[in-house]
Amino acid sequence: METILTLAGIFALTLVFVVGLRAAGWSDFAGPSTAPQQRPVLGGGDPQTHAWQRFHARYYTMTLLFVAFEMEMMFMYPWAVIYVAEGGKALAEMGMFLAILSVGILYGWREGIFKWE
């Protein structure tokens, strides 16, 4: 019974919240939004192209380097715990893993990650 009451209470509060938001949206505070008001503010100027455009995430090479080294660390800790018990098999597996990650680092090298600009 208590659970049902709690649920009903939460539901009622949600309803009040949603209705309140809608009412605020229709109130005097939100005036009509006309086409001239939807223009971007450029100090009276006007854009010639649409604002939907693609930016270049120039930090992507740094991200790649970070992910490569972080993944290495993430797997090397648990690997180090079981390394003695597993022996050569674990060593081979880690070698394969590092080889795959180093491809990313090599790619980054080609893209000029290590050059300070």
Added chain:
Amino acid sequence: MGMTWITRLAAGARVPVFIAMGDGAPAAALTLSRHPGLSVVDTPRAASILLVAGQMPDALIPYLHRLHDQLPHPRATLLWQSPPIPSLPDAIAVDADDDIGRAVADVFAAVLEGKRASAPDILPDAPPSEWRGVGPHGQGGKGMMGGTPYGRPMAMTDDDIRDRLALDSYTAAFGPFLPFFPPGLVLTLTLQGDVIQKVVVTHPPFDHDGSPLATLLNLLGLPALATRSLGDRADDPVLRRLIQLSGARFAIPSGLGRLPDGSDVRTRFDRMTGAAPDAASQDAGDTTLEHLLVGLEWHAAMLVLCSLDPATLRDICKNSDTGDQDETQGESESEMHAGHMS
């Protein structure tokens, strides 16, 4: 509509004013942000009163219309030492010798009480033109680059001048009513991200002094010092000391915006703040805005623009591309669509 508690509260606050600087704006317009009853805001979205100071040339009237419509309701326009503008019949004229603070406060109270109707939009409530895609129902195009949504073509790729990556470029007219632009200046800039790729001078700056030091201090994030430097108080030794102590000059990269006379933004800032002796005048030579701005990021470009004294900036604008010669058919067509129809 009567005076409700909320309008009474609003009427007691400082009046948010946006100033549109015209040609020959009264000198008092520059120091208006020190007025106790007014709050000079940086964007029309935050303003209730549009204050047109000085005469607005015909070429800038369409810009004024777009600015006017961006103020939220309720709003009103005041013409301060400005001849009447036919498209703004409701605007209230204020003479040079009237108390501008009083006039603005009266209009603001009248608009809030509903005694004065809020000024209607000047431009029609329609997108600059209809959505035009390539499909039979006006939909779609090529990937992200298709169609002309709401009258503006999608951004197309262009080679970035830094590393030749093909990325979208954005072309828009900036100014003349941006608070960090010299009054009257309209630049059509092509940007990639925030890097300036192309500069065309659409309208040159007006022939008056403005307040370059205050603008520069605002850009450097020192609004209190900027307000303090307004008017003829720039020579105040205390202010000079405070500017020196703020370390603002070290926020300006050295070598930025170098002119043929060897001065860069930092040395021009030093001259304005009295840290370096005044040069006779800046020599623009045959420098163009392309030389100065292309390849700079936005913040650096704005520092360069605000550091130039108005006469030098006008000389540089005369040297620069004004967009008349290479106006192609396609460009003027897209301008017509994006533009203004009254």
